[in-house]
Amino acid sequence: MLYDALIGPFVEFPFMKRALVGGIAISLGAAPIGVFLMLRRMSLIGDAMAHAILPGAAIGFLIGGISLGYMTIGGLIAGLGVALASGLVSRTTLVKEDMALAAFYLISLALGVTLVSASRSNIDILALLFGSILALDDPTLLLIVSVASLTLAALAVGYRGILMECLDPGFASGVSRYGSLFHLGFLVFVVLNLVAGFHALGTLLVVGIMMLPAGTARLWSDDVATMIAIAVPVAMLSNLAGLLISYHAGLASGPAIILVAGALYAASLIFAPYGLLRRFLPQRHLEA
Amino acid sequence: MADIALEFRDLTLGYDRHPAVHHLTGTVMRGDLLAIVGPNGGGKSTLLKCLAGRLAPLSGSVVNHLSGLAYMPQIGDLNRDFPVSVFDLALTGLCGKRGMFGRISRGEQARAQEALAAVGLTGFENRSIRTLSGGQLQRLLFARLMLQDSELILLDEPFTAIDSRTIDDLLVIMHRWHAEGRTVLAVLHDLELVKAHFPKTLLLARDPLGLGPTTTVLTDARLDTARAMAEAFDRDASECHRAA
Numbered sequence: 001m002l003y004d005a006l007i008g009p010f011v012e013f014p015f016m017k018r019a020l021v022g023g024i025a026i027s028l029g030a031a032p033i034g035v036f037l038m039l040r041r042m043s044l045i046g047d048a049m050a051h052a053i054l055p056g057a058a059i060g061f062l063i064g065g066i067s068l069g070y071m072t073i074g075g076l077i078a079g080l081g082v083a084l085a086s087g088l089v090s091r092t093t094l095v096k097e098d099m100a101l102a103a104f105y106l107i108s109l110a111l112g113v114t115l116v117s118a119s120r121s122n123i124d125i126l127a128l129l130f131g132s133i134l135a136l137d138d139p140t141l142l143l144i145v146s147v148a149s150l151t152l153a154a155l156a157v158g159y160r161g162i163l164m165e166c167l168d169p170g171f172a173s174g175v176s177r178y179g180s181l182f183h184l185g186f187l188v189f190v191v192l193n194l195v196a197g198f199h200a201l202g203t204l205l206v207v208g209i210m211m212l213p214a215g216t217a218r219l220w221s222d223d224v225a226t227m228i229a230i231a232v233p234v235a236m237l238s239n240l241a242g243l244l245i246s247y248h249a250g251l252a253s254g255p256a257i258i259l260v261a262g263a264l265y266a267a268s269l270i271f272a273p274y275g276l277l278r279r280f281l282p283q284r285h286l287e288a
Numbered sequence: 289m290a291d292i293a294l295e296f297r298d299l300t301l302g303y304d305r306h307p308a309v310h311h312l313t314g315t316v317m318r319g320d321l322l323a324i325v326g327p328n329g330g331g332k333s334t335l336l337k338c339l340a341g342r343l344a345p346l347s348g349s350v351v352n353h354l355s356g357l358a359y360m361p362q363i364g365d366l367n368r369d370f371p372v373s374v375f376d377l378a379l380t381g382l383c384g385k386r387g388m389f390g391r392i393s394r395g396e397q398a399r400a401q402e403a404l405a406a407v408g409l410t411g412f413e414n415r416s417i418r419t420l421s422g423g424q425l426q427r428l429l430f431a432r433l434m435l436q437d438s439e440l441i442l443l444d445e446p447f448t449a450i451d452s453r454t455i456d457d458l459l460v461i462m463h464r465w466h467a468e469g470r471t472v473l474a475v476l477h478d479l480e481l482v483k484a485h486f487p488k489t490l491l492l493a494r495d496p497l498g499l500g501p502t503t504t505v506l507t508d509a510r511l512d513t514a515r516a517m518a519e520a521f522d523r524d525a526s527e528c529h530r531a532a
Contacts, residue, residue, distance in 0.1 A: 168380070
């Protein structure tokens, strides 16, 4: 009974198995990235980046059709272009990073929509927006797993630098010549994870698996390493539960995954140690 | 001239072509404990910013013969909500030496512990910096400066909003740096404190009004001149053609 509900679908259907593997890999890379984005108060940057990537992927589609290579390269070029250009602008002019990014992603988006509509192709924009986690083929899985591995390795090596750059950017650039390079490198990995993830969850929903587990983790911990250790399993659990719910209830799987992540966040918002409930359960204060 | 630490060569600093420090020439010797005083807008912080490499001169230059620099800005970029412990923030002072990848040894961790003890933060190691008061945070930033172990230390109003007991503690640390032969430049407003603790002073009211022994710089006449400085930029100021 329990087997049929929880394990059966993954044994019986290869597409479910692939979806689970893909989801777990995305969780490994995207969730820690989300924690760092949140700590930098850049939680909405993922969303802006996703908008920047979308037109790149669409143009890739126009050139090569439903092709992993073209769509990935298109997304990467648009995403990295926007990330690096806004990083450069915010470091060399009075324009701050949020405005710089807003400007470039809006230009990218408008340019993309113009090119797509000029080509009169009937591109399946819904698939780009919301992905197709139940149709992951081998090359796509390989891409997702490679990006997750690269991300984990890069975060392990750059951990101190990225944290320093979040904690005290002025100090970080004073003591190390590489201060802002860590930030740019980090943005590259934000883009990589969004591009790898959009094949499964779409350019918009992939931001959900990046940010919602991070927000959940923040409510449970006040320590960065612990937050990462919480965010990753929360993201994995969202994938597992979302896939099962979508399978049994016949719902779209991508949104189901993000809804589970959202439900976990909402529950944490109430019950977690740094959540709302604590405010209403006052404890006596201490002596000193 | 191995003893010269900093040489200002007709240095002019400013913003949007308006000078904040105007034609500063002079030298700071190795091991000097120098106070920088003057009115608001007199260019004190701007000078430290330039020494820290965060502002390029409008004209002239500054030559720095010291290796290593520790800078405490008046308003830093520190993200006070960031979830980091007092001990870990102190350890970031080692990043100049250890870089972003190097391992931090047991001995260095012990040094961090000593630095926290010196600023009276023993027992705070595992506290989140979010929970510190303004004065406690300032003490923590002093501990970080100690760990940076630099020849040149730049302090921008280090004692603002600090209680007198803490100021005394921090002055002890500053005198220790002086005794160790480090060059310390501090922007200050408390003239009594400057006279009591700083052998040398730079009086800066956009134009340099004196650089030398504190007793000869902080005269009533010069302080009156400093007080009379027009703070606002002159919108219609003409181009400066003063010869170097």
